[in-house]
Amino acid sequence: MVCIMTHSREKKQMNVIYIVLDDVGYSALGCYGSEIKTPHIDSLASNGLRYNNFTVTPLCSPTRACLLTGRNCHSVGVGVITEIDWGPEYPNKRGKISDSAATLAQILQMNGYATYMAGKWHLVPGHESASSGPFDNWPLAKGFDRYYGFLLGMTDQYSPDLVYDNHRVEKPKEENYHLSEDLVDHSIHFLTDHLSVTPNRPFFLYLAFGAQHEPHQVPKPYIDCYDGIYDKGWDELRKERFARQQKLGIVPPTTELVDRNPGIKAWDTLTDDEKKLFVKFQQTYAGFLTHTDEQIGRLLTFLNDHNQLENTMIVLISDNGGSQEGNWNGSINDTAYFNGIEESVAEMLPHIDEIGGPYSSANYPKGWAQVANTPFKFYKQDTFYGGTHVPLIIQCPPAISDPGTVRSQFYHAIDITPTVLDLLSIQAPPMVAGVLQMPFHGVSMRNTFTKPTVPSNRHVQYFEMLGHRAIWQEGWVAVTYHTDGTPFDQDQWELYHVEHDFSQKYNVAKEYPEKLQELIALWWEQAKKYDVLPLDDHPYRKGYEGLQEGRTMFTFYPGMAHLPTAAAPKITLASYSITIPIFRSTSADQGVLLAHGNFSSGYTIYIKDNYVFYEYDYVGTVYQLKSSKPVPVGASVVSFEFRRELLMKGRGKLYVNDDVVGTIFMPRTLPFTISVEGMDVGQDRLTPVSKHYPTHHFPFTGKIEKAVIKILEAPFSKTPPARSIRIQVNETVFYV
Template sequence: MGLKTGLGSSDKKSALNVIYIVLDDVGYSALGCFGSEIETPNIDSLAENGLRYNNFNVTPLCSPTRACLLTGRNCHSVGVGFITEIDWGPQYPNKRGRISDTAATLAEILKLNGMATYMIGKWHLVPGHEAASSGPFENWPLSKGFQRYYGFLLAQTDQYAPDLVYDNHRVQRPDISNYHLSEDLVDKTLEFLTDHISVTPDRPFFLYLAFGAQHEPHQVPREFIEKYKGVYDKGWDEIRKERFERQKGLGVIPPYTELVERNPGIKPWVELKTKEKELFIKFQQTYAGFLTHTDQQIGRLLYFLKSKNKLDDTIVVLLSDNGGSQEGNWNGSINDSAYFNGIEESVDTMFAHIDEIGGPSTSSNYPKGWAQVCNTPFKYYKQNTFFGGTHVPLIIQCPQSIPDPGSIRSQFYHAIDITPTILDLLGIEAPGVYEGVPQMPLHGLSMLDTFTEPHVPSKRKTQYFEMIGHRAIWQDGWVAVTYHETGIPYNEDHWELYNVNKDFSQKYNLAKKYPRKLKELQAIWWEEAKRYGVLPLSDNPYRKGYEGLQEGRTTFIFYPGMAHLPTSAAPQITLSSYSITVPIFRATRTAEGVLIAHGNHSSGYTLYIKDNYLFYEYNYVGTVYKMQSSVEVPVDYSTIRFEFKKEMLNQGMGILYINGQQVGTLYMPRTLPFLISTEGLDIGRDRLTAVGTNYPVAEFPFSGQIERAVIELQDDQKDNQFLNKRDSIYINLNGTIIYL
């Protein structure tokens, strides 16, 4: 099928290229052109030559927004109502972690119409248990319309040592000095586009470039951090006020807007201790430097397009997937698994590593105080259905179709409306049937008339929001929204009401003043929820007990040579007794190295041989339990075994064996309750970043022979009766356990 023209346009216009640039966890005020002091000149140039939308919303979480963006449908309808690492099971078709075949992606549609399709960066639209190198591959980018892919499959990866996938296979990061993922992603982007325009210069392309930035870990070369030295010494209260005034001056917020109060729990900057201030400043310097570094990479892409005379023939759409993240908790974080295990890191412990923040030995994230600054002028954060989680910057540059570049548009639109706009611009209709599968209609509406008519009314009149029980409904400038407490019946949620046509920042709750309006909007939310598959509701994915390929499995056998296995597909050893058995052969006493490792510098475990002794290390978010065998590992064949015997909930005894002989014991007073690590599992080496504190070389590959590694889980999770007691734990918004 050839590319169709539309809107009475010429063949030249029909040959427009399309680029989506998706930033991660970038709140409404983070970009220079939306009021920030952070330098983003290349992104700002897109705004100067295009349009800024100041009333644009997304879902408050990564995967659902990406599903909306690529399909033009609501996230629950296509099966991506939550992050894809967790497949909620068949009883929750709205949260299966994959895009339904009834919702063809923009890449599939454009490929069908003759365009080349390239994807670079963060995918996050595959169930976690399908992200292993064995597939299945039906939900990887190449099966969803992209012809070439380079990036990472899940929510996050280390910027210095990423878990990279090229097309349908894992690859090692390029062996270059001063490596950084954002630079690598743009290197590969330019490689793909150079191949394309060199051989098929007249064929239009669709590029989907999704950075890992600004998702944690916040990691960037030191010079970018130093660039912001002194900038944040005045603290988050003053910076937020300055951004607010700058936003008014730029016109990205209405002149009547008022700044909301600090979110609950955020301390006034003047009340912080000196050590807290120093640490928190360093976290924000790192975030700012990371964003400026990302902007430089976008500049490289724009320069390439301009130098090849392609920029004027390309529509560029830049947005964030949700607001600034609260996942750094109150103090910030240098261990990326801490938040997901409900562990608050102490200021004193992190301060000892302050000079490492932004570097390869920490997985940094800023505290909630800076996250609200990121979301100025709004309240709350990513994961919440208030504007702090959903209201993000959108920039569209389309030189041939925008008569007043540099302008601002204030129509309310949503992530589902972008793809219908592109199809409208290109004159392409979404197919009613794709590869034999009947398609659900697009839920989005074209925004194309806003390109030429600054004040045309929005076609969108209603939009629902839902995330782990948090809910909101927007209709004609009114918003009803609730902050849901896990375990509380939904009919007991406290709803708030805002007239955002007059109260842009959601400062004044009108629920008591207009109770009828609130009830009307609540009823509309339930109607929209039924229409778009939001029901059944649930606020706790952890209790579902569905683990995809792991469901019902207690024995896992892995062989040497296996590719890096992401955590989402690795055995879930938390809150369980288990054993690891590794038969090996050592031809000489010099044979040593890692037998099995799961994790990174933040958390995880490793079993290895060094200097003829067997070692076991367990990293509990910076606290390392370590034991060494009492005897040497023999030359020739032997069987290495580690057992963990759980006591109480998350403590127990670790025991080392060589050929059935007990050679070491270690009492472990705390083990991780939910997530072993954000980094995965390896056999025979420790890829990416090291768990071990004692390796003599990178990866420390085992120089002997490994027959296999067998992990066996005991069925004692049923003893964790507390998991069903609401008053014993709090399940946070990612479905993880926080102890009270």
């Protein structure tokens, strides 16, 4: 007789997926009151929970650091966006996650999980984003087995700066390419490999879209499906969203809609041209979000088809509220905002049909941003609820008792990862790679999955962003809007009893002065505890530049990978020279020698039809030089020299060998950011700086020995030295 013993297979550990949307305000999703079609995201809400009292930091990188580590952003070194490493004197703003705060990916990796990421990282210092590394702060070094996406805060949806694992790659060459589709393609590819070979191993997928951050870019049919929807304007749309929010129960019954933010015009007072342009901006945003929802739907279909949905926890959030970075009129040039430039309606209207396409980096005006943040006031970057209150949807079939309902407990991004580990019964390790770990600052939300009215485990939470500050405690919020250059002790704090005034409509500071002082004192206590200090309000700080710190000469060679702006030489507010020795075998050799930028702004040096050209694009105003004589066949040296005069003006000279072949006066140059797109040698890889190239990348067909950039004088300081003059360009301040 043969005895056969059977053993029940150990139940597979639950999979985890984080889906992070960018710049999606509290009301932007259909299941949070929007008219925008988001059926697949809405299905997550129907099968899971919506949280109506969930908060994040009001900026991209800090929220991502909170989400992945379960600790406050300043404590882990990510108090602001990571393009600028503020230097050793600001340990709270180093642009990278401290080794003492392991990410969820690292912890799950140590516990047998496969870990995959697709999309926006934004947790590496800008000077470390070049293809030469160092790679210590790239995704693979922070716990991910595979990675496909982009490293910094934004990229073009049609021509992105892509990284695969630890190296840059060209975008796929298929027609009608779009980054959001590509990110989901690679997510599905990673999971297909995983389920085919190691189906019993649990996985963690972190999918972070570039959407809805600008540039708002989406195929035209998605824009057209919102024809006529926004003609009634932002005042009426905000009221309609608020009414739906009340009906859906995602705002408390006593909530009141706040007034228009300061500076936003009543829709009925706008000109016909303003209305026409502003409607197109919002249609594009809406179409972009619907397109993103479709991609999420593709992932959900894949999971369902492979029997993974019932064993997967899905967390969907936005990293902050709707963005004010389109300024009052909206924007079609992504560099404008970062240089303090307001684009006029008259300048943008002739380009209205380009909005959403590959040669427009659209962003909507502030009026629509407040609609996105309904019922709240203010925006991304601000510590009012418009910047910090965002959607949170959690679908987790094995753990949630009443799907489709709303939870009202106050929580923060730092609470998500502790919740996941609690659900998985995984303890955070005390040491990772020999580094002692700081404790979690977040607490578990798990009990809300089965107890709708259980009190929150969170009792206090501070907020700080570029001097704006707030603190929540047990249903009260103290908040201050900081004006750049104002001493912090002169900021005017406001007080809101949000337990009864959900939208922060009524400032009760005068009625409860003792409560306000109590909360201000608590803010300083929390700031000290969580490394928020020292405070600083200068977003355009020069910062520490890693391997480039102190350098005035840079030599680049042909074949170099695309170099992000954050790692490229800083030529703004400085005199500089560019020298490029070349060899042309025949008079037919032509193409780009050096290019930095895209269709919004930047500069390029190229040879076309035997002549050398220099172009500088100041957000749509193009200065062009054509050499007065042809470039000789054989060896020659092409160079350009710019000598700054006064603040942002100067004179440029174009040389072939030692001969001056052109001069130009440039009355305006960009003060802070040349372009959000980086630099290439021998071609213009992503989107072209010049409209005059005969081909898209226009690669040089001759030989380039090298390209040498020299900084000929120190640029103006973007932080105040001991004796300085304060200069303001629109809303941007810097010091000379």
